[in-house]
Amino acid sequence: MEYEGLRALVTGGASGIGLATARLLAERGAAVACLDLDPSTISEPLLGLRADVADDASASAAVADAGQQLGGLDIVVNNAGIGAAGPVEANPDDEWRRVFEVNVLGIVRVTRAAMPWLRRSPHAAIVNLCSIAATAGLPDRALYSASKGAVQSLTLAMATDHLADRIRVNCVNPGTVDTPWVRRLLDAAPDPDAELAALRSRQPIGRLVTAEEVAAAICYLASPLAASTTGTVLAVDGGMSGLRPRKGGSDGP
Ligand SMILES: NC(=O)c1ccc[n+]([C@@H]2O[C@H](COP(=O)([O-])OP(=O)(O)OC[C@H]3O[C@@H](n4cnc5c(N)ncnc54)[C@H](O)[C@@H]3O)[C@@H](O)[C@H]2O)c1
Numbered sequence: 001m002e003y004e005g006l007r008a009l010v011t012g013g014a015s016g017i018g019l020a021t022a023r024l025l026a027e028r029g030a031a032v033a034c035l036d037l038d039p040s041t042i043s044e045p046l047l048g049l050r051a052d053v054a055d056d057a058s059a060s061a062a063v064a065d066a067g068q069q070l071g072g073l074d075i076v077v078n079n080a081g082i083g084a085a086g087p088v089e090a091n092p093d094d095e096w097r098r099v100f101e102v103n104v105l106g107i108v109r110v111t112r113a114a115m116p117w118l119r120r121s122p123h124a125a126i127v128n129l130c131s132i133a134a135t136a137g138l139p140d141r142a143l144y145s146a147s148k149g150a151v152q153s154l155t156l157a158m159a160t161d162h163l164a165d166r167i168r169v170n171c172v173n174p175g176t177v178d179t180p181w182v183r184r185l186l187d188a189a190p191d192p193d194a195e196l197a198a199l200r201s202r203q204p205i206g207r208l209v210t211a212e213e214v215a216a217a218i219c220y221l222a223s224p225l226a227a228s229t230t231g232t233v234l235a236v237d238g239g240m241s242g243l244r245p246r247k248g249g250s251d252g253p
Pocket residue numbers: 011012013014015016017018035036037038051052053054079080081082102129130131132173174175176177178179180181182
């Protein structure tokens with residue numbers, strides 16, 4: 001199998017995109033550790049480990065534990081992330097720091113702790129979870145977008161720095177994905193059905209992306225079969241970043 005003998009770590013692996021990715025990696029033959037704030041729902045064959053990527057001691061201890069229990073690390077999927085709503089003035093400094101602590105510094109901490117393991121792997125790969133919010137202006141997502149813009153830039157810098165180590169680094173930029181996160185946002189909306197319809201129609205394919213579709217893209221980038229792919233930003237966004245379909249009317253510029 002594609003991932004036979006490889007060891008993978010997925011942060012935020014208890015829910016949504018992280019869980020779908022962990023399951024797909026395991027299905028394809030990898031041994032997988034899922035780091036999460038709450039790993040209680042993670043079941044075999046996945047190894048669940050408690051970790052807060054916003055805390056360096058917690059993140060580095062969990063990465064070391066994963067590396068020891070799996071006998072090494074070949075793949076790191078930096079998926080743990082949190083959101084924030086509102087325009088630039090909506091959130092106080094502490095909230096800006098909290099989101100950057102998880103979405104950006106979380107990647108830094110986990111990667112830093114995993115590096116000694118990755119350097120020993122002949123198939124080392126890192127995949128970071130970025131977002132359409134890094135490349136398109138979405139309403140009321142100033143803080144979240146800034147954090148994901150940093151993730152995209154960090155991905156390219158990391159890919160360059162680790163060419164010599166033969167550690168590939170790529171990111172995936174999903175559109176709106178049907179995960180527990182998005183379901184929580186819908187539940188909190190004044191009219192959840194109208195909100196869901198608006199999110200669907202924003203994506204040219206007319207529906208939300210599935211967590212399994214994002215997982216498949218992550219597993220493509222992390223695979224030894226993608227050994228020549230590094231520094232890539234892969235959109236899984238239903239066409240949202242590049243397509244401008246017309247809803248009716250005649251063709252024309
Ligand atoms: N759902 C979307 O529409 C969407 C779109 C683009 C990008 N993304 C990105 O995909 C990633 C996963 O999103 P999702 O929709 O699956 O979310 P989710 O809320 O369903 O799952 C996120 C998981 O991360 C864990 N987590 C959060 N903070 C953590 C921390 N400090 N330490 C360890 N674990 C932590 C949570 O406990 C949860 O299990 C995020 O980085 C998100 O920004 C999501």
